[in-house]
Amino acid sequence: MPDADASSLLIRPCPDPKFGDYQCNALIALAKNRENPREFAVRVLAKLDVSEWCEKVELAGAGFINFRLKTSALAQALQSAMRADRPFIQKENPQRTIVIDFSSPNVAKPMHVGHIRSTILGDCLARTLRLLGHRVITDNHIGDWGTQFGMLLVGWKKLLDRNALETDPLAEMERIYKAVQSKCDPEKPGYDAATHEAARAELVKLQNGDAENLVIWTEMKKLSQKQFDEIYSRLGVKFDCTLPESFYNDKVKQVYEELTAKGIAVESEGALVVFQNEPTAPANIKGRPFIIRKRDGAANYASTDLAAVLYRTEELAKEVYPRDDLTVEEVLYVVDSRQRDHIDHLFATVHKWFTATGRNPPRLPQVDFGTILGENNRPLKTRSGENVRLRDLLDEAEERALKIVSQKNPDLPEAQRREIARIVGIGAVKYADLLPNRTSDYVFSWDKMLALDGNTAPYLQYAYVRIRSIFRKGGETVESGIRNAELKLTAPEEITLAKHLLNFGIVLEAVAKEYRPNYLCNYLYELAGNFARFYENCPVLKADEPQRTTRLILCDLTARVLKQGLEVLGIETTEQM
RNA sequence: GCGCCCGUAGCUCAGAUGGAUAGAGCAACUGCCUUCUAAGCAGUGGGUCGCGCGUUCGACUCGCGCCGGGCGCGCCA
Numbered sequence: 001m002p003d004a005d006a007s008s009l010l011i012r013p014c015p016d017p018k019f020g021d022y023q024c025n026a027l028i029a030l031a032k033n034r035e036n037p038r039e040f041a042v043r044v045l046a047k048l049d050v051s052e053w054c055e056k057v058e059l060a061g062a063g064f065i066n067f068r069l070k071t072s073a074l075a076q077a078l079q080s081a082m083r084a085d086r087p088f089i090q091k092e093n094p095q096r097t098i099v100i101d102f103s104s105p106n107v108a109k110p111m112h113v114g115h116i117r118s119t120i121l122g123d124c125l126a127r128t129l130r131l132l133g134h135r136v137i138t139d140n141h142i143g144d145w146g147t148q149f150g151m152l153l154v155g156w157k158k159l160l161d162r163n164a165l166e167t168d169p170l171a172e173m174e175r176i177y178k179a180v181q182s183k184c185d186p187e188k189p190g191y192d193a194a195t196h197e198a199a200r201a202e203l204v205k206l207q208n209g210d211a212e213n214l215v216i217w218t219e220m221k222k223l224s225q226k227q228f229d230e231i232y233s234r235l236g237v238k239f240d241c242t243l244p245e246s247f248y249n250d251k252v253k254q255v256y257e258e259l260t261a262k263g264i265a266v267e268s269e270g271a272l273v274v275f276q277n278e279p280t281a282p283a284n285i286k287g288r289p290f291i292i293r294k295r296d297g298a299a300n301y302a303s304t305d306l307a308a309v310l311y312r313t314e315e316l317a318k319e320v321y322p323r324d325d326l327t328v329e330e331v332l333y334v335v336d337s338r339q340r341d342h343i344d345h346l347f348a349t350v351h352k353w354f355t356a357t358g359r360n361p362p363r364l365p366q367v368d369f370g371t372i373l374g375e376n377n378r379p380l381k382t383r384s385g386e387n388v389r390l391r392d393l394l395d396e397a398e399e400r401a402l403k404i405v406s407q408k409n410p411d412l413p414e415a416q417r418r419e420i421a422r423i424v425g426i427g428a429v430k431y432a433d434l435l436p437n438r439t440s441d442y443v444f445s446w447d448k449m450l451a452l453d454g455n456t457a458p459y460l461q462y463a464y465v466r467i468r469s470i471f472r473k474g475g476e477t478v479e480s481g482i483r484n485a486e487l488k489l490t491a492p493e494e495i496t497l498a499k500h501l502l503n504f505g506i507v508l509e510a511v512a513k514e515y516r517p518n519y520l521c522n523y524l525y526e527l528a529g530n531f532a533r534f535y536e537n538c539p540v541l542k543a544d545e546p547q548r549t550t551r552l553i554l555c556d557l558t559a560r561v562l563k564q565g566l567e568v569l570g571i572e573t574t575e576q577m
Numbered sequence: 578g579c580g581c582c583c584g585u586a587g588c589u590c591a592g593a594u595g596g597a598u599a600g601a602g603c604a605a606c607u608g609c610c611u612u613c614u615a616a617g618c619a620g621u622g623g624g625u626c627g628c629g630c631g632u633u634c635g636a637c638u639c640g641c642g643c644c645g646g647g648c649g650c651g652c653c654a
Contacts, residue, residue: 010594025596028634037634061597062634106654143654245654271652284580284649294652301654338648340581370582371647408616424616436590439582441647443589447603453616454602455591462616470613510593519593525601536609536618555613577616 011067013503020058020066021499028063037063074498075487081501082483082553087560088504091133092512097326099137099312100126102334103237106143107224107244108152108173111231112387113380113444114336117369120433120570122334123237124517125367127568132512137320137328141308142228142244144221146300150203151180154195156216157202169223207298231390234426236570240320248307252299255292255306262356264349270295274349282344290345302346309350313362330363332515337368337439367515370441372433380444394426400450401425405577412576420577424458425450427571431457434517434569455525457571460562463528464573466535467559470552472575474541482553488546493534497554500530504561508568517569524565531558 014023031040041063050057055068081087102122105111126136155176164172183192184199206213221244232238256272259265265274272293276285292302309331317326333343343366354361374380382388402421409417432449436442449456471477489495507523510516540551563573 012593016597019597028596064597147653269651273651289651291652296652300652337582341649404616441583445589448589451603458616462614466614473613514593516593518591522591532617535613539613541613576614
């Protein structure tokens with residue numbers, strides 16, 4: 001069948017173990033309109049020899065081919081995993097260079113729940129892609145430029161309370177911003193034309209390099225960065241670079257010039273805009289303007305995003321990796337789904353622009369995500385209607401976790417309980433965020449994320465703890481001879497667990513392909529479940545050889561996959577809890 | 578008005594190129610701790626996958642049309 005698409009011949013895990021371990025259902029589609037799918041499958045099977053790995057291959061239903069692993073092959077796979085640094089994972093080929101744009105908080109504003117999904121998702125994807133062997137550059141595109149600074153400067157000069165700035169700089173900056181902002185909206189009752197004009201004037205001065213305003217601006221940035229660093233450190237999130245909007249101040253001019261010269265951007269109502277009028281343009285942006293320079297000549301986020309695409313594809317890789325031959329062909333935007341139109345505009349414009357100037361347009365996938373809702377199904381807010389601050393949220397997570405740990409394990413010293421509470425609390429918040437399909441909204445619930453049962457971070461961490469406890473009790477180390485031992489898998493719980501371990505790499509690849517960490521969450525939950533059943537039914541330390549060693553190996557591999565999997569999710573593990 | 582996303586068990590959610598009898602957790606009920614951490618395990622009940630039509634050997638998944646909800650649409654990011 002020479003015209004068949006070989007890449008469609010996927011073999012993947014069976015949906016239900018009663019059919020087998022792996023299945024291939026592509027033959028049904030391939031046989032279509034040529035011959036009976038079952039007869040075709042019979043002919044294929046006649047030429048297929050997988051007897052080294054599989055039991056007798058079964059043909060079922062309309063033409064499904066079901067494979068069942070031989071226990072000996074399974075044992076062999078586990079043995080080689082025991083000797084691997086990263087069991088069950090294969091590096092992807094070819095190795096790509098990928099920029100990830102995520103988190104992007106604003107200067108002078110406290111980080112709040114609105115930033116958490118981008119931060120956690122982006123970090124998780126960076127970890128996943130790196131583990132699979134790709135070169136990843138994480139970039140925090142901080143909002144440190146734009147209209148809000150006019151108002152902030154007015155507030156700083158007229159309303160600033162130095163003592164308040166000392167104790168809680170973000171709260172104070174937010175206060176003065178809100179105070180001025182409320183007077184700058186002509187639609188609102190408190191509108192004050194003089195303040196509005198003053199804000200505009202301060203903004204112009206800042207943009208023109210006024211020394212005093214630059215000093216204040218720099219101070220605001222410094223205070224904000226301190227806050228960002230504190231949050232990122234608690235979350236264990238790191239960036240390769242932090243190139244804020246202002247970094248592109250001197251780079252937007254080139255964007256205007258090139259897009260105008262190529263006739264891609266045109267003047268409209270005083271602004272510089274790009275239209276997508278081609279019949280093939282996506283419906284959501286067709287005929288709508290993408291404003292890349294405001295009427296007053298100032299840049300907006302479209303300007304800096306365009307400049308950033310150019311910089312990231314042409315300069316960034318050289319800066320981060322000391323070599324010249326890397327091409328960035330992909331920039332991931334981890335931003336919420338409401339920015340869909342913006343990203344589509346950006347992509348369409350970049351495509352025209354790069355093509356017209358002889359550059360290769362990069363892929364610009366949007367990793368979009370939904371909103372975090374409160375119990376009332378409205379976007380999550382505090383009782384008084386404010387945004388929930390990330391710092392408060394993380395504090396509460398740790399406090400709640402501490403209560404539970406202290407209740408469950410009161411004998412541990414306090415310092416250790418606090419450390420466990422940190423790991424469990426932060427892990428619970430992250431896991432709750434990564435578990436739902438990212439495109440849907442989810443309801444935030446402390447009780448659910450910290451629950452002692454169900455699909456939660458504590459459940460996975462607990463599975464890890466139980467394994468570590470076995471090794472502690474038995475005084476066993478992995479080095480003590482089991483690394484090269486023969487495995488003898490007999491109990492059904494052993495075999496189910498072992499087979500599940502094998503699929504770790506496949507799941508990571510699915511996560512990387514669709515930018516969907518929830519596949520990994522579900523895999524790890526099933527792994528922990530399989531382990532729990534094994535743990536109930538298969539005593540380890542009291543078993544006789546060769547079962548004892550076999551089970552120790554299963555324990556060790558499960559622990560390593562759990563730890564590695566959680567690490568990819570950005571979640572820490574602990575030895576006791 | 579145009580566009581995007583969503584609608585699966587009482588509740589919160591999974592469901593990887595369309596694939597086999599649609600799955601978890603919670604909530605309800607029933608068992609299991611002198612035995613490696615019971616933050617666990619085993620079991621029972623619970624569904625016209627919003628509605629209709631179509632494509633297909635096969636549809637929760639794809640197409641069209643309704644109904645219901647969220648969000649976005651010219652100078653915020």
